Each structure stands twice: as structure tokens, then as C-alpha cells.
Amino acid sequence: MTKAVEAVGAAATAPTAGELAARTVGLRKSYGRTVAVAGVDLAVPRGGVVGVLGPNGSGKTTTIRMLLGLTAPTSGTVELLGHRLPEHSGRVLPQVGALVEGPGFHPFLSGRENLLRCAAMEPALRGPEIRGVVEQALDRVGLGAAAGRRYRGYSLGMKQRLGLAAALLVPRELVVLDEPTNGLDPAGTREIRRIIAELHAAGTTVLVSSHLLAEIEATCTHVAVLHRGSLVAQGELAAMLDAGAPHLVVSTSDASGAVTTLSGKGVQAREEAGAVRVDLSDVDSAEVVAILVHGGIPVHEARLARTGLEDLFARLTEEEL
């Protein structure tokens, strides 16, 4: 683990067990010799929107499937809404809505008929209200017009929307979405963001996995970063971004001269998009500007830039040299 990773890890908040909507301890899953999840201690604070971020194959789906009781862990424990799984599945799972890969929809039934079947299995829904609830759910995910078509003919995006409609049929304490924007066009992606924001505003805890950094940055209050089956950082997104190495972006007409001047003083800098990006780990911004001015480099503008999730993610998942 690199220094930067430790610094970010230290910034993670540690809610108490009662404040958690989901928690795993030492969660592990191996398939033969493949270790898909290597001892994950995940903490999902109640009311948060937690993004599970990781490259392909990092263990996001396997972790989510174990959280939902769909895959049995090799070892470790899962607690949802304060109750252990699988012992309390019957009590807890009705309060959890989930969109995971390959929901069991019937290919020859329409979207509406599939959703009616799902609704019939919801303990919280009574017969007379089912039709109205289903129509509302179809509209909410933008499937109203295609509701009469067979599931078999649905695009990936439409299948995702139907899965989401099933997850949101009744109000939930916790909603778990595995790659919800998979297959969606930009408009569909915006709708998912809107739905996540609505759930958050209503106090629902949301756990959403993605390999899309912008998605997580735009929608989440917290982030958990998986890399090769291990959790390399988790905590509040804002705190994690603040803990990242700050840098100064300097606008100058002599970018290459600026880099040479700063490098001569042992300050790390590089040209980026016509400006100079200066690492402030070992130097402060006033010193940087002083070095440049004394070196005869014109400084048009110097501004502090927050670390983006992309930088953070790159540092967290980079290999140790």
C-alpha cells in the first residue's frame, strides 16, 4: 500500500454499528483458486449514498451478491439493517430493494406483466393497490410506453429500468444497485441520478456500484474503493478528496520554463492542458509563485485545485513499485 493510500484511509469516518445500514466483517469469497473478495470490512452508513468503486474484476458484484444473500460467503459475516444474514433474511430482505445482474424476469411476458408478478410477491402490497403501484413504478423509470412489450425484446437499458422499477416497488430502507447505468444512454443515466437523489432525500440508504468515476462523484456521499478483492479505502467522499494531495494550477505563457524552474528547486510540476500543475505535498502555493516570479516566469493565474476522484482512484489502485 502506498503512502497516499494510507493517508486517505486515515480520513475515513467510522460510524458505530447502529448507524450502519449494512456491514460486512472479514467478508471473503473464493472460487477455486480465484479470490474474488479478500476479507472486506464494509461499512454503509444509514442515509448515505455509498459508491462501491473498482476496476473490472475487483469484486464489486461478488460483494453485493453476498450482501444480498444471493451468494454465500466463503467466510466472514454480513449484517443488513442491524440483523445478521442469512439468519434474518426473511425479516430484512423485504426492506431492501436490489438491482443486480440478471434479474429473473420472464422473457415472454411484457415488462408490465413481469412487474405485476414481482409486486404479487411483495409482502407489503395488497391486491387492489398492485396495479396502480406497478404503473407508477413503470412511469418512474421511464418505461410506461414500452410496458406492454415482451421483455425478450427489451434493450439492455430497458432491462435495467425494469430491474430498477422492481427494486423500487415499495419504499425501502436500503436500495442496492449494481452498475445501474450499465447500458443506459445519457438521458437514462441522468434519470438514474435523479432517482438516487430522490431516494437520498427520502432518507433511504443507497449502495451503488460503478466503475464510472464521474457517476460516483456526482451521486455519492461516501465511497468504498475495491481493488483486487480488497477494500483499499472507504469514507466520506468529500473527506477523501480533501485528504488527497493538493495541487496548484498555474497559468503562464511559459509552461515549459515554469516546469524547468520548479524542477530546479526540487518541486514536482508538469504541463497539463496548457497550464502547469504543481504538486503541493512538500511546498506551499506562495513559495511556488515566489520561485516562478524570481525565475522570471510570468504568472497569469494560480489556483488551488481539489483532487478529483480520478486522481484519488489512480493513487489507490496503482501498483506498489
Ligand SMILES: Nc1ncnc2c1ncn2[C@@H]1O[C@H](COP(=O)(O)OP(=O)(O)OP(=O)(O)O)[C@@H](O)[C@H]1O
Ligand atoms: N461464479 C464465479 N466463478 C468463478 N469466478 C468468479 C465468479 N464470479 C466472479 N468471479 C471472479 O471473481 C473476480 C471478481 O468478480 P466480480 O464480478 O465480483 O468483479 P466486479 O468488480 O463486479 O467486475 P465487473 O466490473 O467486471 O462486473 C473476478 O476475477 C471474476 O472472474
